[in-house]
Amino acid sequence: MSKSSSNAAVGAKPAEAAAATFRKSPHGPHHDASRETFESIAFAFVLALLFRTFVAEAFVIPTGSMAPTLFGRNKDVVCEECHYHYQVGASDELNDDGYLVRRIDDSICPNCRHQNKIRDLLAFKGDRILVNKFPYQLGEPQRWDVIVFRYPEDPQKNYIKRLVGLPGEAIKISRGDVYARKDDQGEYQILRKQNPDKQKVLQQLVYDDRYPPVDLLAKGWPERWAAMTPSANGASTDKWVSDEQSWRHDAKARSFSIESGEEKKWVRYQHLIPQRGDWTSAGETNEPHEPRPELITDFCGYNAYSGGRGPNFEDDRFWVGDLTLNCTVEITAVKGPNAELVLELVEGVRRYRCQVDVNTGTATLLRNDELSADPYLTDVVMASAPTPIRGAGKYTLTFANVDDRLCFWVNGGWLRSGLIPFGEGAEFMAPANRNPQPADLNPAGFAVSGMTANVSNLLLQRDIYYRAESVPNNDYDAHEQELSESVRIRDSLTNPAEYGDLYSRKSREATFRALSSDEFFVMGDNSPRSQDSRLWPNSRHALNRHAVPRQALLGKAFFIYWPHGVPFLNNGKGFKILNHSPYQDQMGKPYVDTYPEYVFPFYPQWWRWMRIR
Numbered sequence: 001m002s003k004s005s006s007n008a009a010v011g012a013k014p015a016e017a018a019a020a021t022f023r024k025s026p027h028g029p030h031h032d033a034s035r036e037t038f039e040s041i042a043f044a045f046v047l048a049l050l051f052r053t054f055v056a057e058a059f060v061i062p063t064g065s066m067a068p069t070l071f072g073r074n075k076d077v078v079c080e081e082c083h084y085h086y087q088v089g090a091s092d093e094l095n096d097d098g099y100l101v102r103r104i105d106d107s108i109c110p111n112c113r114h115q116n117k118i119r120d121l122l123a124f125k126g127d128r129i130l131v132n133k134f135p136y137q138l139g140e141p142q143r144w145d146v147i148v149f150r151y152p153e154d155p156q157k158n159y160i161k162r163l164v165g166l167p168g169e170a171i172k173i174s175r176g177d178v179y180a181r182k183d184d185q186g187e188y189q190i191l192r193k194q195n196p197d198k199q200k201v202l203q204q205l206v207y208d209d210r211y212p213p214v215d216l217l218a219k220g221w222p223e224r225w226a227a228m229t230p231s232a233n234g235a236s237t238d239k240w241v242s243d244e245q246s247w248r249h250d251a252k253a254r255s256f257s258i259e260s261g262e263e264k265k266w267v268r269y270q271h272l273i274p275q276r277g278d279w280t281s282a283g284e285t286n287e288p289h290e291p292r293p294e295l296i297t298d299f300c301g302y303n304a305y306s307g308g309r310g311p312n313f314e315d316d317r318f319w320v321g322d323l324t325l326n327c328t329v330e331i332t333a334v335k336g337p338n339a340e341l342v343l344e345l346v347e348g349v350r351r352y353r354c355q356v357d358v359n360t361g362t363a364t365l366l367r368n369d370e371l372s373a374d375p376y377l378t379d380v381v382m383a384s385a386p387t388p389i390r391g392a393g394k395y396t397l398t399f400a401n402v403d404d405r406l407c408f409w410v411n412g413g414w415l416r417s418g419l420i421p422f423g424e425g426a427e428f429m430a431p432a433n434r435n436p437q438p439a440d441l442n443p444a445g446f447a448v449s450g451m452t453a454n455v456s457n458l459l460l461q462r463d464i465y466y467r468a469e470s471v472p473n474n475d476y477d478a479h480e481q482e483l484s485e486s487v488r489i490r491d492s493l494t495n496p497a498e499y500g501d502l503y504s505r506k507s508r509e510a511t512f513r514a515l516s517s518d519e520f521f522v523m524g525d526n527s528p529r530s531q532d533s534r535l536w537p538n539s540r541h542a543l544n545r546h547a548v549p550r551q552a553l554l555g556k557a558f559f560i561y562w563p564h565g566v567p568f569l570n571n572g573k574g575f576k577i578l579n580h581s582p583y584q585d586q587m588g589k590p591y592v593d594t595y596p597e598y599v600f601p602f603y604p605q606w607w608r609w610m611r612i613r
Contacts, residue, residue, distance in 0.1 A: 056133060057555070059148060059158065061126035064089035065524035065531065066160055067302040068204065069146065069612065071563070072126040074302075077107055081114035081279075084211040086301050089529070090123040092308030100581040100595065104308050110205050110301025112213040113274050118305070122573075122599055124564030129160075129612065133555035141166075141520065144193055146557040146612050149522070149548050153536055160557060161532050164191065165521025170514040171546075173534070175434055176298070176320060176465035177403060178523070184514045190430075192403040197417050198613045199402055200409070202525065203324045203461035206271070206296055210254055210457060216274060222291065223249070225458055227256070228268040228442070240268055240442045255456035260335075260448050264342060268445040269460055271296050293441040294493040295319040298465035303529050315528055317490045319436050319499060321347035322463035324400040325444045330454045331392050334358055339450030341389065343399040343408075346443045349433050353379070354399045354408050358451060361390040363420060365406050370431050382406070383425025402463045404430050435500030467527045469534050470510030510534065512546045519547035557612045565602030574599035 063072040073091045078084070088107040095101045105119045131148045141147060141163055151157040165171045169180040172188050179188035193199035207224055217223065229243035246265035247256045256267050270293040278289060299316035323345050331341075339358040344351060349370035356363045365382040372378040387410050389395050396418075398409040406426045412418025444460055489506075492499040512533070515521060524530025538545035567574030576596035584590050 057131050058128060058561070059131055059160070059557075060128050061160065063091040063126070064302055065526050065529055066146070066162070067300075067526040067529075069162075069202065069525045070127050070129065070160065070557075070560070071302075073123060074126065074564075075104075075107075075118055075121045075123050077109075077116055077118055077121065079109035079112060079114055079211070080116050081215060082109060082112040082211040082213045084109055084111040084208060086110055086205075088118060088305050089302050089308075092305075093123060095583075099583055101583045102307060103595070104305045106306045108301065108304035110299060110304065111208050111211050112216070114213065114216075114279060115276065119307075120595070122567070122596065127560050127564075127608075128562040129557050130559045130561050131555040132558045135556050136553050141553065141556070143191065144198060147520075147522065148554045148557055150552040150554065152542065152548060152552060153539055155552070158554065159522075161522035161524050161530070163520055164523045165512075165515055165533070167515050167517045167519055169521070171512040171521050171533075172509055173466050173468040173470070173511075174509040176318065176322070176463070176467075178466050182514075190404050192405055192427075196400075196405075196407045196419055197412075199407070199463075200324070200398065200400065200412075201613045202464060203400070203402075204300065204464065206323070206460040206462050207269070208459050210459075212251075212254065213274070216278065217251070221274065221278065222270075222272060223251075224272050225249075225256070225267055225269055228266055228445075239439065240266075253456065254458070255454055257452075257454040258448060259452045260450060262336070262338060262449055264340070264447040264449045266445050266447040267455065268442045270442060292494045295436055295440055295496060295499060296321075296323070296443060296462060297490075297493065298462075298467075298528070300526060300528060302526060318465055318467070319440070319493070319503075320462045320465050321436065321440065321443075322400075322402045323347070323444055324398060324402065324461040324463075325446070326396075326398045326457070326459040326461070327446065327455055328394065328396050328457040329446075330394045330456075331358060331451050332454070333452040334391055334450065335452070336450040340448065341451075341453075342447045343397065344445045344447070345399065345401040346437075346439045347401055348435060348437055348440065349431050351439065352401050352406055354406070356387060356389050358389060358391065361387050363387045363389070363408060365408070365422060365426055367428065370433070382428065383422040385420050385422050387420050396457075404428055435504060436496035437500075438496055440496050441494075464525055465527060466523060467534075468507075468510035470512070513544060515544060515547050518550040519544060520550070520553075521546060522548055559612060560608055560610055563605045563608040565604055567599045567602045569601060574602060 061070045061072045064074065067089065068087070071087055072089060073094065074087045075090050077086055077088055079086070086109065090104060093100055093102055093104060103119050105117070106115050107118045108115055143163060143166055145163045146160065147163050148158055148160050151159045164178055165180060168182055170184045172179040178191045180191055181188045209225055213221065227243045227247035227249065228240040231239050231241045243265070247258045247267055249256055258265055272291045273294055274291070296319065297316040298318045298320050303315055325343055325345060329341060337359060341356040341358055343354045351368045353366045354363055355366060362384055364384045366379040367382060369378040369380050389410060396411050398412065400407040404427060406422070408420045408422070409418040410420060446455060489499065489502050492502055512521065521533045523532045523534065533546040533548070536545055569575070577598040578596055581590060
């Protein structure tokens with residue numbers, strides 16, 4: 001049976017996420033003397049061929065342009081410092097023929113930013129997925145589908161991306177968001193995930209408080225979440241100062257507890273990122289330096305490694321204001337008629353709040369009026385809706401500000417969404433001033449009044465930041481690529497005003513002319529390392545070099561049926577079958593000594609068998 005594959009490795013260009021290698025082949029009894037058996041085998045073969053042609057096909061993801069939705073060749077890492085479990089791309093270790101030619105050495109934990117040694121960790125093949133061909137034979141592709149298609153520049157290669165632009169739409173990428181308008185006319189409209197639950201699963205890590213850098217904290221490094229109160233005289237650059245008299249922090253249990261009066265008491269997040277010298281100091285007797293809070297950026301731990309062919313540790317540089325706050329709130333007593341729970345997210349000149357009346361269960365979405373004399377004292381009511389939060393109880397909460405829309409989930413899980421229906425009132429127009437402000441140095445927080453409560457499982461996430469690169473890499477004319485080369489924008493992340501000025505002066509939008517009636521625009525979830533519609537060359541001389549023709553569509557990716565297995569025995573390392581590469585390292589030694597091609601025995605990662613959203 002034929003095999004379709006692509007072994008494109010991640011290089012100096014962004015990763016080409018080609019779906020590859022159809023694995024299935026029929027097996028059955030074979031008796032030359034039996035005509036019936038022969039006919040049965042032939043019939044089964046025909047059925048399998050028809051199934052593959054018209055219904056579904058299996059593919060392997062070799063590279064990481066769809067991470068973290070889909071993993072290409074990767075390594076599983078447990079951070080030595082905070083013990084957070086994450087994946088890092090390992091496609092850079094292979095050449096275009098699939099042979100091992102280099103090793104990635106270190107990676108940066110996306111949670112605490114500790115540098116981990118990963119050279120000798122196992123590398124696993126990418127996710128194996130099922131692609132359903134049936135939907136596009138009878139119906140229309142839908143925006144945000146994960147699709148497999150033939151790469152327009154080389155139809156022998158199969159790519160997998162997320163469908164973003166539909167026929168007839170002109171596309172714009174600006175400040176991490178994607179916009180569209182019909183036929184190059186009218187105003188651009190932001191492209192939201194119409195299903196907020198899909199938006200929710202696409203959020204990427206900023207900080208998981210359940211995995212703190214214990215040794216660094218013991219050396220005096222401050223916690224990212226802390227009880228704070230508004231500065232009385234505005235002396236603080238972010239208008240918040242420490243408040244040690246309100247919330248009690250249990251560093252071991254990773255929780256905050258309070259017996260609150262009528263006044264709201266706050267816990268706020270600061271993005272305190274250790275530098276390499278801080279980890280060195282923590283390993284000695286020296287104390288780390290006093291950190292300054294930074295703007296949250298598009299840091300992607302999957303790409304943060306050394307030893308590859310592309311950008312490594314410091315590829316993040318762009319402010320992300322679209323955030324999602326997750327937590328568990330346990331209310332043990334309600335002490336009055338005005339008991340309230342408040343979740344807050346800041347983005348630029350706007351402050352967005354979800355305010356819950358704990359006695360009635362009503363949640364109200366509010367934002368400040370940034371045009372008023374004192375915008376932080378002027379609230380605009382956006383929408384209200386009932387929730388299950390009523391009196392004492394334990395509640396799992398998620399509050400998101402993503403793509404100019406607020407979303408709130410209560411007690412969501414595998415069997416129920418938990419999304420609170422606010423309707424169109426939760427959507428808004430972005431303000432004219434899109435630059436970060438001092439308040440973005442404390443971009444998330446929660447507060448309570450009139451209750452005894454405990455808050456734990458704090459998790460802060462961010463939306464995908466789509467980079468506005470618009471030409472093939474060898475032209476070096478891309479919006480943010482040029483920006484990063486012309487100024488040291490990362491150095492301004494502790495100063496929102498300076499960052500906003502640099503970004504406004506040096507950046508520009510990426511625009512793409514309207515697609516035809518049979519064309520689509522695609523992008524990868526791992527935008528910094530995705531060779532997608534933004535960056536294709538045009539050797540075929542197409543009118544729209546950025547378009548995927550309808551006839552190139554193969555199907556919709558719908559299920560991860562086999563992520564890599566987890567080795568066991570031999571202290572959890574399994575037993576190795578070595579990789580016999582014909583290439584040598586810089587010392588003249590073959591890449592074979594300690595680096596296996598396969599490991600056995602193993603058990604499946606059942607928790608990653610899932611529908612692709």
